[in-house]
Amino acid sequence: MSGVRHVDVGGAQPYRIAIGDGLLRDGAALAEHVRGRHVFVVSDAHVAPLYALRVVDALQAARPDLRCIVSCIPAGESAKTLERFGELVRELADFGATRDACVVALGGGVVGDLAGFVAACWMRGIDCVQLPTTLLAMVDSSVGGKTAVDMPQGKNLVGAFHPPRAVFADTATLQTLPDRELRAGLAEVVKYGAIRDAGFLEWLDAHSEDLLARDADALAEAIARSCAHKAEIVARDPFERGERALLNFGHTFAHAIESEQGYGGLNHGEAVAVGMVCAARLSARLGLASDADATHLESLLTRFGLPVAVPAGLSSPALVARMRLDKKAAAGGLRFILWRGTGQAEIIPNVDEQSVAAVL
Structure with missing residues (x-):
């Protein structure tokens, strides 16, 4: 074909x-x-x-x-x-x-x-x-x-x-696809730029209107580039024992939000958008990256019509408790995928829970 x-x-x-x-x-x-x-x-x-x-x-x-x-x-x-x-x-x-x-x-x-x-x-x-x-x-x-x-x-x-x-x-x-589901998918597309490809993030910024208008070529390009990034990582780390964990940027926050809402509030992509902003803000708080990087990410996600703040009514202690059970947690404490700026994600172990609560 x-x-x-x-x-x-x-x-x-x-x-x-x-x-x-x-x-x-x-x-x-x-x-x-x-x-x-x-x-x-x-x-x-x-x-x-x-x-x-x-x-x-x-x-x-x-x-x-x-x-x-x-x-x-x-x-x-x-x-x-x-x-x-x-x-x-x-x-x-x-x-x-x-x-x-x-x-x-x-x-x-x-x-x-x-x-x-x-x-x-x-x-x-x-x-x-x-x-x-x-x-x-x-x-x-x-x-x-x-x-x-x-x-x-x-x-x-x-x-x-x-x-x-x-x-x-x-x-x-x-x-x-309903508009809300399209936007949710765009959150995961943005993730690939955030974790390893600053140039892709710039491309998404330039083609945001085409993507939201469901331009076939723009969507196919975004899908192919996203899948190529994931394919490279998955081939090297099929069982998530190392590098593949980078694909979970924002997901520790997101899964806690989804679970605490009983899977009846934000959908997965929306929760990931919020989670990525939280991860970027936590990175800044820990001195790994600048707040300007987080602001740029937040701006792009907002342009795609995605939420960027933790929903009202969710308490920080409850969300942190959810994170302790997350698959990405380790015996030594909370582990997050954070970044040192756009395209530079890292696995950061033993993150202080007070810093996490402050970001939430």
């Missing part, structure tokens, strides 16, 4: 990310990654009515022997639970899914995380193809093999690393 951009993710289990318009209709390309006859499509109540039948029809047109079923979960973070995971696994069992079955994750980050975790656990791991339909999922959760569900105590506490066989980011799906 012409006009498709590709990003290759290396490592022990390499795979390719395809980025372009109309990929969900390319049954031959999709079916290439299905080894057996069973295809279990997981989607949600918002996405399934728009695209599930299109994907199934495309697959079966290319491979008439395929048996495909669609499981539709409720939309939203509240569906990413162990209980929902159990329901999907039982559906796989009833389907008679074999060792060469393929789980297709059609939706945003919640669907990708949950369906990926199901694929990681069924028969100790079967194939998964990610079909992200939100900008946030295209540039973040669909790439890298992180899968998980939430618990009341915190976000993504139960999960596994399970790289997909392939990722297809169909940019046509972004035309039906």
Whole structure:
């Protein structure tokens, strides 16, 4: 298909990310990654009515022997639970899914995380193809093999690393994406500039209007550049034992906010925007970077229509308590991804809780 951009993710289990318009209709390309006859499509109540039948029809047109079923979960973070995971696994069992079955994750980050975790656990791991339909999922959760569900105590506490066989980011799906979800995805795009590419941050600044207007070329460029950054990091550190932690810039704050709000307030991208500003302000407070860098980041996020302050009603002690349980915390104390200015993120251990509370 012409006009498709590709990003290759290396490592022990390499795979390719395809980025372009109309990929969900390319049954031959999709079916290439299905080894057996069973295809279990997981989607949600918002996405399934728009695209599930299109994907199934495309697959079966290319491979008439395929048996495909669609499981539709409720939309939203509240569906990413162990209980929902159990329901999907039982559906796989009833389907008679074999060792060469393929789980297709059609939706945003919640669907990708949950369906990926199901694929990681069924028969100790079967194939998964990610079909992200939100900008946030295209540039973040669909790439890298992180899968998980939430618990009341915190976000993504139960999960596994399970790289997909392939990722297809169909940019046509972004035309039906609500404005709020588009902006949420742009927060994760901004993150890549913030942690390692000041030039990309300048590009985003210059193309902010095009991105908000859903210009196809601008979106495809932003997705490809974001995925290339993540692919480089993930290939070197697939299990987040070092450099990959940099991708969590702003996320320690964000996950605490999301958990404390019961996953019913800010969405993930919005919380990451707030978290990145908090991380930049904390960096300045600790003498690692200037307040001017934080102000520039805050200005760009505001231009994209994203929140930049901790929501009212959340107490600092409660948020700090959430952070102690965060996966990025260590035995020695709170660990944050901070920066020494734009494009220069670092892992900073043993951060003083009083400094964190002051920033909050």
